[in-house]
Amino acid sequence: MAMHLASMVHGNVRERDAFQHAQHSPYYPAPPPRAYPGVNVNVAPQSYPAPAQQAEYHQYQRQRPQSPPSPPAEEQKPSLPSISHLLEFAGSEKAAAETVAQSPQSQQRQSSSPQPRQAQHRGAASMQQPPPPSQMQSSRPEQCSTYASVPSGSNPRMTLPPTPPMHPDVAHDGNQSPSAASNHSAASVPYFVGSSLNNMEPHHQRQSISSMPSVKRDSIPSHNVSPYSAASVYGQSPYASSPGAASATSYYSPEQHSYNAANMYAQRPLPSNFQPQAMPLPVPVPSPAANSSNPWQHHHYISTASQSQFPQSQDRYICSTCNKAFSRPSSLRIHSHSHTGEKPYKCPQAGCGKAFSVRSNMKRHERGCHAATSTTLTT
């Protein structure tokens, strides 16, 4: 159940991420629902359409996937349960869940009998799903849940090449709840998905970046409102109170993220790869000192298999914000300044006060603007 819950959270995080990246943001305002305003954690099965009506019900859901949450809360019952409820739920059903996970028969039973829950999750998914469910819902869930599976290096599926986003219907098979789907896809899909902006393989990232028509360097930050907006968004996210929020905040809290490039950029996939509490990851929260050997790569959640897919010495360091790849940690660190707005290099000239994010630029400025002054001073 912990995994279940974690996946659920994952799915939501990814979903949010997807929303953030969604082209059509009519759904972006959706997050509010995530505050679980009308979320009835105790959504009763009877509140869902009977099995015989599910098809129609789902049809209905699909036909109007784009319609934003409307006032009539009755129809929105199929929404995700709150974290708190999930926690409670996890506690009470943990044993049962474990049993289920271990027993295929139990899975069968679960997939066949708990229709209500299934419907519930489906309903929730449908309600929160942005228009293109095939991309939004199914793709995002995979990446981060895969991250969850990374630690288990024994998972053979991790070696599989990237697979296209699962079809929503497919994602619903088996244990079909979004969370279940996440679990399911987690194991079957590599940590990144092509549709994911933040979880692409470096070479893919480069491709995507290079393919970006005119990604002005200066334009990157604009798209990068993300580091902060993301931080704020996540900070406001209901998940901040979730068990995994600890790690999430550790990744995104602006405070930490200020200059801890190791935190911010090596963990780039964080939003989506948001690590649930149960993750047996070696080092969830990177300590530059602890990971001084290779802080960047480590936090990329790159499986050994994945690592072997691209050059070790080339652009290993990916900016978690804009996915830009760098071959050197220092480059990434400096680049991070462009996102954080940090300008650690201040002009030493008295009365100047100018600051730069790049040391060389500062020196250049010094030479250019204070050459006379400095020469005068030095001589």
Add this chain to the structure above:
DNA sequence: TTCTCTGTTAGC
């Protein structure tokens, strides 16, 4: 392998 410096490009 990484850092610093230099050169370059592009936006304002």
Add this chain to the structure above:
DNA sequence: GCTAACAGAGA
């Protein structure tokens, strides 16, 4: 012209 940002070369 100034600055941001990046890549390459050398240390």
